[in-house]
Amino acid sequence: MPSSPRSTGTTSASISLAWNASTDNSGTVKDYRVYEGSAVVATVTGTAATISGLAASTTHTYTVTARDAANNESAKSASVTATTQAGGGGGTPVAANGQLRVCGTKLCNTNGKQIQLRGMSTHGLQWYRQCVTTGSLTALATDWKADVVRLSTYVQEGGYETNPRAFTDLAHTLIEQVSAQGMYVIVDWHMLTPGDPNYNLARARTFFTEIAQRHAARPNILYEIANEPSGVSWSTIKGYAEQIIPVIRAQDPDGIVLVGTRAWSSLGVSEGASETEVTGNPVNASNIMYTFHFYAASHGTEYLNTLSRAADRIPMFVTEFGTQNYAGEDANDFAMSQRYLDLMASKKISWVNWNFSDDNRSGAVFKTGTCTAGGPWTGTAPLKEAGVWIRDRIRTADDF
Numbered sequence: 001m002p003s004s005p006r007s008t009g010t011t012s013a014s015i016s017l018a019w020n021a022s023t024d025n026s027g028t029v030k031d032y033r034v035y036e037g038s039a040v041v042a043t044v045t046g047t048a049a050t051i052s053g054l055a056a057s058t059t060h061t062y063t064v065t066a067r068d069a070a071n072n073e074s075a076k077s078a079s080v081t082a083t084t085q086a087g088g089g090g091g092t093p094v095a096a097n098g099q100l101r102v103c104g105t106k107l108c109n110t111n112g113k114q115i116q117l118r119g120m121s122t123h124g125l126q127w128y129r130q131c132v133t134t135g136s137l138t139a140l141a142t143d144w145k146a147d148v149v150r151l152s153t154y155v156q157e158g159g160y161e162t163n164p165r166a167f168t169d170l171a172h173t174l175i176e177q178v179s180a181q182g183m184y185v186i187v188d189w190h191m192l193t194p195g196d197p198n199y200n201l202a203r204a205r206t207f208f209t210e211i212a213q214r215h216a217a218r219p220n221i222l223y224e225i226a227n228e229p230s231g232v233s234w235s236t237i238k239g240y241a242e243q244i245i246p247v248i249r250a251q252d253p254d255g256i257v258l259v260g261t262r263a264w265s266s267l268g269v270s271e272g273a274s275e276t277e278v279t280g281n282p283v284n285a286s287n288i289m290y291t292f293h294f295y296a297a298s299h300g301t302e303y304l305n306t307l308s309r310a311a312d313r314i315p316m317f318v319t320e321f322g323t324q325n326y327a328g329e330d331a332n333d334f335a336m337s338q339r340y341l342d343l344m345a346s347k348k349i350s351w352v353n354w355n356f357s358d359d360n361r362s363g364a365v366f367k368t369g370t371c372t373a374g375g376p377w378t379g380t381a382p383l384k385e386a387g388v389w390i391r392d393r394i395r396t397a398d399d400f
Contacts, residue, residue: 001074002064007082008048011095015060015082016047016219022066022074033065035076040109045255050098050110050219059083067184082105082306091181093117093147096400099219099254099316100184102287102315106348107256107400116398117149117184117350120390121320123357123364123383126158131357131371139271139377140356141181145395149178150186150224150319150352153207155200156193157319160207165245168210171217175215186258186352187211187318188224195230197260201394205247223248224319225262228293234262234277245285257288258317265293265320267306271335275310284316289315296336298326304340311347318344318351323386328354328363332386347397 002019003192009016022029034042034049041048041062051060060083089341096111120140122132132151140146151174153160153167154288158168169366171187178185185277189207191200208223215221229237241259261278267290268277269332278290292307306308310316322328344351358366365387370376 005080034390079274119146120356121150123355128357141355143378148184197226216252228264289317293320297333
């Protein structure tokens with residue numbers, strides 16, 4: 001039987017709970033059930049849950065049971081009572097959805113509801129740190145109404161390898177700032193050149209051990225362990241993932257891990273392969289998703305159809321896309337971009353757009369000089385054409 005149930009936090013729409021682990025006679029617990037009265041309000045594999053969708057200023061009493069592999073259920077724990085905060089509305093994305101998990105081929109919230117996250121990726125933090133501030137993140141959360149931010153820690157190109165301590169500390173700071181806004185955060189290990197993720201294996205072990213250890217208690221962290229592998233086989237990428245995932249799991253057993261795919265995360269298409277190499281030989285781990293990147297002016301129907309087929313077989317997350325060509329520049333192809341967005345909405349594929357900076361390229365959402373000037377961050381005036389377009393589509397949020 002679980003012991004010491006307690007409330008670890010409340011919002012106007014949610015109550016977060018934790019309890020001490022239980023073991024059955026064989027030492028194995030399959031999952032825990034959280035009850036309000038006789039109703040099961042959450043089923044989780046860990047020792048924490050967030051109950052969302054509650055009314056403001058209401059009091060709730062919960063008990064917890066444990067189940068083993070044979071579905072034998074323990075007696076109920078002692079009860080814990082908590083009251084939601086005053087206010088109203090659904091609150092932030094994290095308050096509404098809590099700890100995410102992979103269910104089948106979909107991303108689900110703490111209550112098992114299939115959801116789609118929409119948000120933005122930073123540019124390389126070694127170049128555009130000035131674009132990621134309290135002001136810009138507040139605008140992203142409240143004006144853009146984004147659900148998720150991807151923090152791009154480049155490994156090479158003047159990034160992590162030049163000063164591991166400084167870039168790890170920067171990641172910690174930005175994770176805390178994004179979390180304070182109630183958004184989910186993707187910690188992106190932005191390996192690009194060289195394309196073999198094993199080149200940075202030791203660095204990745206060090207980085208993700210500390211990140212996962214520091215932030216394991218947060219319900220909003222996703223770990224993207226290899227941005228865009230290229231020039232190597234899927235089996236090589238899979239082997240890398242099966243070495244890094246246990247490093248994260250040792251610190252954070254519940255966080256979702258995002259695994260890059262072959263040929264710049266195109267599921268192999270950009271190197272003449274297809275999604276079948278992944279669907280036929282998946283990574284040996286649970287609670288993971290596979291990434292797909294596209295740039296609409298370069299990646300047409302073949303890529304779109306590949307994503308569609310893959311999403312029916314394996315959990316997919318588009319952690320980077322642009323409305324321009326593969327370099328994130330030149331003319332926008334909004335028609336093709338909308339075809340992708342329509343597909344992703346229909347199949348609940350979460351997405352993150354590249355990029356939240358004022359780079360001179362058309363794919364950077366802010367006009368050049370915006371970040372240097374410290375804003376303004378809200379509205380459409382500081383945005384390029386692509387920024388106006390993507391902000392409008394982020395604001396049409398999923399139904400949480």
